[in-house]
Amino acid sequence: MQGLLEELNIKYEIVPYLRDSVTFLAPPELKSIHPLGKSPVIEDDGLIIAESGAITEYLIDKYGDKQFAPVRGSxxxxxxxxxxxxxxxxxxxxxxxxxxxxxxxxxxxxxxxxxxxxxxxxxxxxxxxxxxxxxxxxxxxxxxxxxxxxxxxxxxxxxxxxxxxxxxxxxxxxxxxxxxxxxxxxxxxxxxxx
The missing domain is CATH 1.20.1050.10 (Glutathione S-transferase Yfyf (Class Pi); Chain A, domain 2)
Structure with missing residues (x-):
């Protein structure tokens, strides 16, 4: 996601959450952001968005200025x-x-x-x-x-x-x-x- 955020040239803050080295699961603190405790997840203008594809589409639609996606319907x-x-x-x-x-x-x-x-x-x-x-x-x-x-x-x-x-x-x-x-x-x- 960071590559896209950098390409879009928007300001953002990263809050890292490391997976447990034994269970390979996200830490419990991530559940305070999203109930499933999954990542990546973003917060933008009060919206919490999970799932990489959904995040990618959202960021491009909102900040892409008609870049990073072909014309809809093509x-x-x-x-x-x-x-x-x-x-x-x-x-x-x-x-x-x-x-x-x-x-x-x-x-x-x-x-x-x-x-x-x-x-x-x-x-x-x-x-x-x-x-x-x-x-x-x-x-x-x-x-x-x-x-x-x-x-x-x-x-x-x-x-x-x-x-x-x-x-x-x-x-x-x-x-x-x-x-x-x-x-x-x-x-x-x-x-x-x-």
Whole structure:
């Protein structure tokens, strides 16, 4: 989210909440912001908004000044919307399943293999969709790229970026954005304070 906030050039404050290292759950204090204690969550003009996709859409609609999203009703907007939601639906689920299976450390009868197969399928689709492109939609940075950057970073964190040339190139290109660099620096500083 910080990358988008930086791209939008709006003032914001980060309040970091670290997950429990054993349970991997958000701290109870986060429930004072949102009943589920989930993150990310933003507060803007008295509104509490959870879910990355909803936050992305809200920020772009309110502060984007007709940037970071194609024109509503266009073919590009449909493609944009699909990628925006793909990140938190089709893409993240198998990656999370893989992470949970690995964290659990038990042999599974079904789940481990399912997560591996679905992860490969989803990430290959993402990689192929980036063939010959700098961005996912309209050759410009959009909220879809903001959302899918999380998936690209997970591929990198899992040590699998060398298998996906287009995702690697995409992530390198996103990292050239000054807002992306600032967001990473701000995040590191915020984490150091906690």
């Amino acid at each position: 073919k590009e907007y449909v493609e944009y919307s699909q990628w925006l939601h793909f990140a938190e639906s089709s893409a993240i689920l198998p990656l999370l399943l893989k992470m949970f299976v690995a964290k659990d450390g038990c042999k599974t009868n079904f789940l481990g293999d399912y997560a591996d197969i679905e992860t490969a399928k989803v990430i290959q689709f993402f990689d192929q969709s980036l063939q010959g492109k700098r961005y996912l939609v309209s050759e410009q940075l959009t909220g879809a790229d903001i959302m899918m950057s999380f998936i690209a970073e997970l591929v990198q964190n899992n040590g699998e970026l060398d298998k996906y040339k287009n995702i690697a190139t995409y992530l390198e290109q996103l990292a050239t954005h000054p807002a992306f660099i600032r967001a990473n620096e701000i995040e590191l500083k915020a984490e150091a304070k906690v």
